[in-house]
Amino acid sequence: MGQQALTYLVVGATFALYLGIAFWARAGSTGEFYTAGGGVPPVTNGMATAADWMSAASFISMAGLIAFVGYDNSTYLMGWTGGYVLLAMLLAPYLRKFGKFTVPEFIGDRFYSQTARLVGVICLIVISVTYVIGQMTGVGVTFARFLQVSTTTGLFIGSAVVFFYAVLGGMKGITYTQVAQYVVLITAYTIPAIFISLQLTGNPVPPLGLFADTEGGVPLLQRLDQVVTDLGFGAYTAHRDNTFNMALFTMSLMIGTAGLPHVIIRFFTVPKVSDARWSAGWALVFIALLYLTAPAVGAMARLNLIDTVWPGGAGQPAGALVYEQRPDWMRTWEQTGLIRFQDRNNDGRIQYYNDRNPAFADQARQNGWQGNELTVNADILVLANPEIANLPAWVIALVAAGGLAAALSTAAGLLLAISSAISHDLIKSALKPDISERGELLAARISMAAAIVFATYLGLNPPGFAAQTVALAFGLAAATIFPVLMMGIFSKRINSTGAIAGMLAGLLFTTIYIFVYKGWFFIPGTNQFPDTAAYWVFGISPTSVGTIGALLNFGVAFAVSRATQPPPVEIQEMVESIRIPRGAGTAVGH
């Protein structure tokens, strides 16, 4: 069977599985639609949370980002896992005890204000919509490469599948589908990594392989440091970034993770408060399986890539690959435009090196190189990895199915968060309080369908790279939702005026700082300053600014609350009751 047929078969089989599960677990009540009836065991919920959380960014992009930068991009690894510690200790158990359907509902009740709830809805929708656009783009790209259809067609197929199982099944359908998607994506991620780790180090466990010796007894990382410096790049394991900015970026990803509404609502689905604590732990177990593998995938892929392009030794004048002898995977990826070759010195060989390193320029000139000739998009590294390592066709088909599972599961979770905010927090609480349960369920399904159409439309014309839009989503979650939830639980003194002022301050500050460098609403050319370190205030990049936005949110909320009346007694009693696990029922709407 050919590669193409095999890919169709594997992707088709996984899709049939998801749809079958959705049909089996379709939701009948609003409780099942919003929180799966509150009956999901912690391990199952942890697995679903892991699939929900690990998006196309984790599966497709992250290892590539680490591969091309090295140590400094460890921020993604620490940031995207460290947030679960905050979730488990600062938010999840208390929100589960509170026992309602949505994040804005908690904000509205704790701060006894419809305005606070609406500001919460706005933050939630901005965060989720920007995040979902990136997922839809990822779906389109993966389809385009593996099914040989246009990006647009790929996007439509993906939307149709999400539409069917998310709209029909609600949280119940999504949860059980996500369990299946987790199994598909983790298998697809680890199998090629095991093969490659065995090839390079003889160790079948990729996280151990990263620190093991390669053939000849040289440690893998030492060899990698050697070949990249031979090509004028900075050493892989070295720290080169601004340390302050690196710490801020890590913090922003951590509190952004803990403030993402679609992750938080997962903890409303478990039966008990103690289960919410366990569930965060299980989620991190399943996430860690991928996150411990990712740095190994990154380092090994970088080494394999350089060995492929420099078969005669990295940086040796006669060692460069002759273009006409390039492997097949390079030819196929060239068609997508994500790998580009330009023969600057017309010698028919591929000189891949760092031409922006002034200290390396002399040596490059002596070798007769006239600039770097190969551009590789970091996002293709995981998808191309099995091909670079010459793995069998079924592994390549599996990776395609895994990338789609990662993107679709996150898109479904985000769409659910959006639809529940619209139907439950906007329509039921503000516009039409007397709506029946059937009516609310219908409204939830219609708003989810509308959100899918909207996200698909934006996915056709993405406002920028997935990484840019994802950065805004994290920065906003860090600067708005996380502080307001934490203060609502850990302080009895924060009142409605303080919470609203804090959320707005965090939201506006973070959005404006990002737009000033990335362009207003991500429209290219509308930025005031170039997005480079020289122009950043105190060296803080727009992706790290969420931490500052969060501090601002905390500060403003405290100052304004101090200057105004404390919350009423019944609200203070409510905070007392949230802090104590006893008496938690299943999540209900009101």
Next chain:
Amino acid sequence: MSGNTSSPDDYWKANLRLVRLCLIIWALASFGLGILLRPLLSGIAIGGTDLGFWFAQQGSILVFLVLIFFYAVRMNAIDRKFGVDEQ
């Protein structure tokens, strides 16, 4: 309260003490050993690099995992001790 005299305030204080301890370790493993204190670990070699690199790419994640399960076990015990667990 099932037959003991401790107040909800004591329960909350015990919780905060545990959370504080866990978050100190959390920050030390990631921001500390993984980023700011990495130069101090440069002498400890592991697989062609230093221990700080390991903490940034793997160690911190393993520490996070242990922390969450430690917190869940300790906290459930505290719930029972103060009689506020779910029956």
